[in-house]
Amino acid sequence: MEPKLSPDLLLTGYRNLVLVRTLDSRMLSLQRQGRIGFYVPSTGEEACQVGSAMALEKRDWVFPAYREPGAAIWRGFPIETLIAQAYGNAADPQRGRQMPNHFGASDIHYVTTSSPVGTQITQAVGAAWAAKIRHEDVVSLTFFGDGATSEGDFHAGMNFAGVFKASTIFFCKNNQWAISVPVAKQTAAKTIAEKARAYGMDGVRVDGNDLLAVYAVTKAAVDKARGGGGPTLIEALTYRMGPHSSSDDPTRYRSKDEVEAWARRDPIDRMRKYLELKGLWSKDREDALRAELDDLIQNTIKEVERQPPPAIETLFSDVTAELSPQIREQMEAYLASGERRRPEMLDKFPL
């Protein structure tokens, strides 16, 4: 099962895992300090994000949920943009319109994230279907959690993909918890993967904390889709080590023992051991990488934090391509009112 990946690719993959982990801990502490309003960590799930993204080509499309920064970064999403989006300031191309972690970028075909769970699933199928209509060799991959498999959009997306043989990879990150509800309360099925059968497609389970296994399974699904073999459902078994979000306290609903058992299967530790066995890694390199990433993130935060909030006018733009007469009137009336309130949200977060 060991995939053939060059040492360079293996090392870049590992670097991305550590980058996501480092970013998570820094961003969560920024939230605790009141410098950003909210954060969604993905600690423990890094291998799912990076391993799957490694199997895609640039031309492919990703329809994410809100816990896959590793996939975006792998595809080229700049760290400074990710951090600026969390601040929602003038350096955010989305102009501060979305909560942290709800980013996206058209140049990397990474669709901007929404909070309603599962809505991206049918959209991913539509994009792959469009590629098929245009005879273009493009696949789509959509991320979602175990909770999303209870949504109607999961059913509709799987069903449409089966019927139209769309080249979509359904990547379910089964991290065991949907906020406080365990996967056993989402479905009576023994596995999520087995649901694929009812839609006429293959379903596979993979150890989501094993970067190489995630890559291998996703690559096989992508190759099959490109060859005209249709969609695949991948269930990656992993664990949400942290809270659902910075607003959540998981000690209310799950045991310390459970968390500790999963900590022993940490995806970063496992990848590091693999690299060490291959003779590609050492303690010195590890220390250097950690220091480099700490600096990178600290410095980027310092740079990004200096940016002002988005201009008031950006509240009114991009609703439709042209400003409607109504919105123009509302904007002009607001600007003429003399009330030029600085966004107080920058100092005070209600979340």
Next chain:
Amino acid sequence: MPAMTMVQAINNALREEMRRDDRVIVLGEDVGRNGGVFRCTEGLLDEFPDRVFDTPLAEGGIIGTAIGMALYGLRPVPEIQFMDFIYPAFDQIVSEAAKMRYRSGGQFTVPMTIRTPFGGGIRGGHYHSQSSEAYFCHTPGLKVVVPSTPKEAKGLLTASIRDPDPVMFLEPKKLYRSSREEVPEGEVLVPIGEAAVRRPGKDVSLIAYGYMAQVCLEAAAKAAEKGVEAEVIDLRTLVPLDEPKILASVKKTGRAVVVYEAPRTGGFGGEISAILAEKAIEYLRGPIVRVTGFDTPFPYTLEDVYMPNGDRVLAAIDKVMAF
């Protein structure tokens, strides 16, 4: 120039846009082999076998996949068989299509036209008759278009398909085959955002859209017999609304009757009334009066009691003319 029903004009617009632009895709329930339950897509599958799709029976799936196509760069025109069945797709329309441009800072857009028959008058009971335009007018990021003649249906649908943003294209099914009109072959464009004065008058403004525009014309003809000259404004586009045309009319006549067949409370005509009260109150000689459906679910047997008609509009005219 051929005389067409609204169904034929819609079919003609779809066919011509599909010929002009190979990114235009038609998808929905029964739109392929069957040509749609109202036949709006008849013959399209034969001419465009790779771009017309009978989908599984799932409105959320139809709109969700259409959004994905639009993000990818196509121009999907999904059909929702009846507006009464649109609610499973509500999340996709309101949370996704409507917000995509805004939430991405203009990086991702959804040029999609959702066609759906709406409104009463065909004995459809409450699941084939509703007018739920207000939900969509209340959602920033959507345009809402309602034609009322065959030629304009072609022109507005063409403009909608070419629009860079999501458009709710609501087809008054009562008018699908009720009359024919000369509709030119080739390009017909009616810009989104412009109302039309259907009948000029100086005494009272009747403001409506869809089938109710025709009801207002009937009422205006009856009013004329009594010497009252009613002006009929057909909105054609609800969002973005052509306020200047409405305000110009009411400033001239000093009286307004707003007509819509949806339930009264929270209906789009309430917004028209509010705009008139805010921006033209000094011109008003009497109250703004609404003629609407009742705040009940849409009925089956008693449909004619529910639907606003010419007499009800005439009674409202009498009421405002008394001031």
